[in-house]
Amino acid sequence: MTPFLEAIGIDKIYPGGVHANKGIDLSVAHSTVHAVVGENGAGKSTLMKILFGVEQPNAGEIRLEGQPIVLHSPRAAIAAGIGMVFQHFSLVPSFTVAENVVLGVEPRAGLKLDRKKASETVRELAERFRLPVDVDVPVEQLPVGQQQRVEILKALYRDARLLILDEPTAVLAPQEVVELFAAVRSLTSQGRTILFIAHKLPEVLEISDTISVMRAGKMVGTVAAKEATEKSLARMMVGRDVALKINRAAPGIPHTHLCRISDLTVKNDHGLNAVSDVNLVLRTGEIVGIAGVEGNGQSELFDAIGGLRPISGGSVELGTTDITHVSVLERRAAGMANIPEDRIATGSAGGATVAENIVATELTDKRFVRHGLLDLKSIRDHAAKLIEKFSVRVQGPESAIGTLSGGNMQKVVVARELSSEPSLLLVSHPTRGVDLGATEFIWQNIAKARDAGAAVLLTSADLSEILALADRMIVLYRGRIVAAFVNTEEVTPEVLGSYMLGFAEQSAEERNAALA
Amino acid sequence: MTQGRLFLSETGRIVMAAIFALAVTLIIIFFASKTPWATFETFVTSPLSSKRTIGIWIDDSVKLALAGLAFSLVFQARQFALGVQGQVYIGGLFATLVAFSPIGTTWLALPAGILAAMIGGAFIGFIPGYAKSKLGANEIVSSLMLNYIAYDICNYILRVYLASLESGLTTSAPFPAQSIYPAFIPRTRVDLGIVIALATTVVVWFLLYRTAWGLKLRLTGHNARFAAYSGIRSSFIMVSAMTAAGAIGGLLGAVFVQGTAYGKLSIGFEAGMAFEGILITIVARNRPLAIPFVALGYGYLRQGAALMNYRADVPAEVIGIVQGIVILLVASSFTVPGKAMLARLMGNRTAASRATS
Numbered sequence: 114m115t116p117f118l119e120a121i122g123i124d125k126i127y128p129g130g131v132h133a134n135k136g137i138d139l140s141v142a143h144s145t146v147h148a149v150v151g152e153n154g155a156g157k158s159t160l161m162k163i164l165f166g167v168e169q170p171n172a173g174e175i176r177l178e179g180q181p182i183v184l185h186s187p188r189a190a191i192a193a194g195i196g197m198v199f200q201h202f203s204l205v206p207s208f209t210v211a212e213n214v215v216l217g218v219e220p221r222a223g224l225k226l227d228r229k230k231a232s233e234t235v236r237e238l239a240e241r242f243r244l245p246v247d248v249d250v251p252v253e254q255l256p257v258g259q260q261q262r263v264e265i266l267k268a269l270y271r272d273a274r275l276l277i278l279d280e281p282t283a284v285l286a287p288q289e290v291v292e293l294f295a296a297v298r299s300l301t302s303q304g305r306t307i308l309f310i311a312h313k314l315p316e317v318l319e320i321s322d323t324i325s326v327m328r329a330g331k332m333v334g335t336v337a338a339k340e341a342t343e344k345s346l347a348r349m350m351v352g353r354d355v356a357l358k359i360n361r362a363a364p365g366i367p368h369t370h371l372c373r374i375s376d377l378t379v380k381n382d383h384g385l386n387a388v389s390d391v392n393l394v395l396r397t398g399e400i401v402g403i404a405g406v407e408g409n410g411q412s413e414l415f416d417a418i419g420g421l422r423p424i425s426g427g428s429v430e431l432g433t434t435d436i437t438h439v440s441v442l443e444r445r446a447a448g449m450a451n452i453p454e455d456r457i458a459t460g461s462a463g464g465a466t467v468a469e470n471i472v473a474t475e476l477t478d479k480r481f482v483r484h485g486l487l488d489l490k491s492i493r494d495h496a497a498k499l500i501e502k503f504s505v506r507v508q509g510p511e512s513a514i515g516t517l518s519g520g521n522m523q524k525v526v527v528a529r530e531l532s533s534e535p536s537l538l539l540v541s542h543p544t545r546g547v548d549l550g551a552t553e554f555i556w557q558n559i560a561k562a563r564d565a566g567a568a569v570l571l572t573s574a575d576l577s578e579i580l581a582l583a584d585r586m587i588v589l590y591r592g593r594i595v596a597a598f599v600n601t602e603e604v605t606p607e608v609l610g611s612y613m614l615g616f617a618e619q620s621a622e623e624r625n626a627a628l629a
Numbered sequence: 630m631t632q633g634r635l636f637l638s639e640t641g642r643i644v645m646a647a648i649f650a651l652a653v654t655l656i657i658i659f660f661a662s663k664t665p666w667a668t669f670e671t672f673v674t675s676p677l678s679s680k681r682t683i684g685i686w687i688d689d690s691v692k693l694a695l696a697g698l699a700f701s702l703v704f705q706a707r708q709f710a711l712g713v714q715g716q717v718y719i720g721g722l723f724a725t726l727v728a729f730s731p732i733g734t735t736w737l738a739l740p741a742g743i744l745a746a747m748i749g750g751a752f753i754g755f756i757p758g759y760a761k762s763k764l765g766a767n768e769i770v771s772s773l774m775l776n777y778i779a780y781d782i783c784n785y786i787l788r789v790y791l792a793s794l795e796s797g798l799t800t801s802a803p804f805p806a807q808s809i810y811p812a813f814i815p816r817t818r819v820d821l822g823i824v825i826a827l828a829t830t831v832v833v834w835f836l837l838y839r840t841a842w843g844l845k846l847r848l849t850g851h852n853a854r855f856a857a858y859s860g861i862r863s864s865f866i867m868v869s870a871m872t873a874a875g876a877i878g879g880l881l882g883a884v885f886v887q888g889t890a891y892g893k894l895s896i897g898f899e900a901g902m903a904f905e906g907i908l909i910t911i912v913a914r915n916r917p918l919a920i921p922f923v924a925l926g927y928g929y930l931r932q933g934a935a936l937m938n939y940r941a942d943v944p945a946e947v948i949g950i951v952q953g954i955v956i957l958l959v960a961s962s963f964t965v966p967g968k969a970m971l972a973r974l975m976g977n978r979t980a981a982s983r984a985t986s
């Protein structure tokens with residue numbers, strides 16, 4: 114049988130000279146789920162962009178149902194029945210779901226958009242493919258998982274027979290992943306084909322029929338999911354065995370109180386309390402994990418401690434200084450570092466070079482700035498050292514950070530924040546979109562910062578990440594601490610889950626035992 | 630991307646813009662002129678036809694470059710302050726006041742005039758910045774309003790205190806000789822202004838790329854949230870960028886009135902040139918070192934169009950159309966949809982040619 118989509122000998126060299134795809138062959142069978150995995154910077158996104166007409170290959174051929182096609186633009190790809198959901202969505206925030214979905218090919222009543230028809234069509238589409246979403250709500254009010262559904266619906270509305278998803282699960286909470294996979298199954302059973310990128314191997318093994326592995330721009334192999342194991346895939350990807358295991362903080366070391374958060378109250382963008390009366394003590398040499406369903410106050414809590422959001426009640430003390438209302442600069446000077454949840458919106462300046470991004474937080478450091486003048490050489494050397502140490506795949510310190518692959522950008526952010534040897538380290542979703550080898554590496558480095566005496570506050574959508582790293586854990590539900598644990602074998606995702614969903618709440622004594 | 634490659638690709642882009650501009654002009658001339666080829670020849674060659682026209686071309690380019698530099702500073706910080714025009718008028722006025730003061734006939738006349746102009750311009754630049762950081766006032770609106778105010782203040786003082794009767798109240802008396810730039814080539818407008826423009830180019834480049842302030846400014850421009858997150862005081866950066874750009878705008882005012890072209894203050898002396906700095910900096914992608922070259926190229930087209938107006942049957946408004954089209958092309962053809970369009974126009978040829986290169 115002819116494959117649905119075939120790519121033959123695809124080669125891509127970016128204008129900067131990066132050889133991102135080297136003679137890639139890929140063959141995707143009809144009505145299957147085909148995963149593409151590989152390290153950060155392996156060239157996965159590049160390949161997908163070529164298949165969607167965003168990037169042009171330097172050589173190679175694409176065939177759809179046996180027919181050669183040329184995709185010089187996304188428009189051509191859509192016309193050929195190919196849809197793509199990027200990791201960063203392109204929705205109009207103030208438009209409703211239905212408006213976003215039909216945008217560009219609207220049903221019309223005369224000259225005007227036929228709103229009713231649009232809502233109806235989109236609702237039917239959503240039902241048919243098991244992508245439930247409220248079609249008349251503005252997109253900005255939806256959580257990420259639902260926004261992703263809207264993107265998928267947008268592609269389906271344009272009759273996509275092949276749907277390309279670039280790291281769809283990276284931004285989703287576990288429950289949302291389950292829902293996405295249900296939708297994916299219903300799509301393939303209705304004759305659609307899915308091509309997707311992911312880094313978490315259990316997910317990949319669960320949902321896909323076929324798995325292709327890329328490394329350093331080359332396709333190293335394609336296997337049936339049935340015959341693959343996590344271990345075999347990891348070895349294909351990284352070329353060695355990877356053990357995602359981190360040693361806990363050594364017991365018996367006295368942990369002194371470093372950061373005291375008292376009665377903290379923080380408002381969200383709408384002026385409502387996102388965090389209410391949080392009391393928490395962070396100790397040196399210890400990682401505290403915060404679990405919670407997205408939108409229960411984690412981002413606001415981290416922004417408030419990081420100085421990016423005003424604190425409306427309570428206080429934060431770092432060491433002996435009160436940092437409740439001080440500027441980011443003073444917080445950083447007091448020893449804070451911050452790995453933010455969104456590396457593109459908050460963690461980097463896309464158009465600036467890697468070196469400039471790295472030095473941005475150190476502009477008071479005499480090593481890099483003297484008498485207001487930049488020491489370009491030491492800035493470059495410092496960046497080169499971190500690039501080397503964190504094995505960031507980049508041409509050099511002078512490359513614009515925006516041209517890095519997602520995972521490599523994350524490594525730059527992590528490298529910068531850890532290089533200041535912080536005493537208080539805020540970490541949000543540190544390995545989102547990061548490959549297996551790099552996840553291991555980032556975990557090890559967070560653990561190293563902890564062993565060097567940092568107090569670490571960690572949150573992640575991935576419970577296994579919190580369970581792997583944290584020494585103590587708290588659960589946030591609607592902005593309040595509803596449970597606190599010392600991380601032991603007894604604490605499982607199920608136990609955390611019941612608190613995260615608000616089904617249970619610990620008594621004050623129980624909580625305080627783990628909070629003090 | 631290495632610096633060398635970047636330089637080549639950027640140069641290529643600017644050359645492309647020039648070719649576009651010429652092609653567009655040619656098309657318009659074909660519609661507007663009875664003798665299109667002769668007219669086009671006038672357009673292309675006339676700026677070089679005499680020492681005098683060359684001088685005008687260079688002098689215009691100096692002013693366009695300074696205006697471009699002022700805009701490049703605020704644009705790199707992603708502030709859309711459009712107050713250069715107002716700064717030019719206040720700068721010109723301050724330089725004039727110095728020229729007619731007792732200092733105006735001493736050797737201090739030029740430096741003191743320039744300094745006064747820069748301080749005046751800086752103040753005009755500072756106001757919208759301060760209003761934005763303290764009151765959240767939109768800098769586009771406030772800087773445009775200030776342009777009117779500055780223009781009227783300048784005219785008022787000129788008419789009431791400075792205007793000479795012979796001129797019909799439109800210009801001041803000529804400056805004392807010590808307050809006018811020495812001409813490098815006699816009987817042309819090639820004067821000290823050229824040195825000022827080149828020095829300013831280097832200073833702006835140095836500030837932006839070699840100082841911590843410049844790095845903070847560019848990072849704020851790239852991503853203000855990132856700047857805040859890294860501990861950069863972006864409101865200070867914003868205000869100081871607008872103030873520094875204001876000083877350059879004021880300097881341009883001094884270059885206008887102290888230059889050999891004027892040597893006096895006249896009503897509306899800036900003639901809308903300040904705004905053309907926006908085009909210069911857009912084509913130069915806000916890169917200071919590219920600005921003098923773009924200014925020379927654009928100044929040439931502009932001069933060609935003006936002379937075509939005198940010597941042939943095509944009105945000078947043509948340059949306005951060319952301006953608009955160049956802005957559109959430069960602003961669009963290098964963004965994603967523009968690239969996709971180019972790719973479609975050229976089909977697979979681009980892909981093939983890139984593979985071999």
Ligand SMILES: Nc1ncnc2c1ncn2[C@@H]1O[C@H](COP(=O)(O)OP(=O)(O)OP(=O)(O)O)[C@@H](O)[C@H]1O
Pocket residue numbers: 127128129131132133151152153154155156157158159160506507516517518519520521546548
């Ligand atoms: N626009 C661009 N210009 C120059 N180089 C680029 C560009 N986009 C990507 N690259 C480079 O191409 C290589 C492959 O990038 P790509 O985004 O395809 O990786 P990826 O496999 O998707 O990685 P990740 O898992 O981190 O998302 C990287 O080295 C990256 O730096």
Ligand SMILES: [Mg+2]
Pocket residue numbers: 157158159279518519
């Ligand atoms: Mg990618």
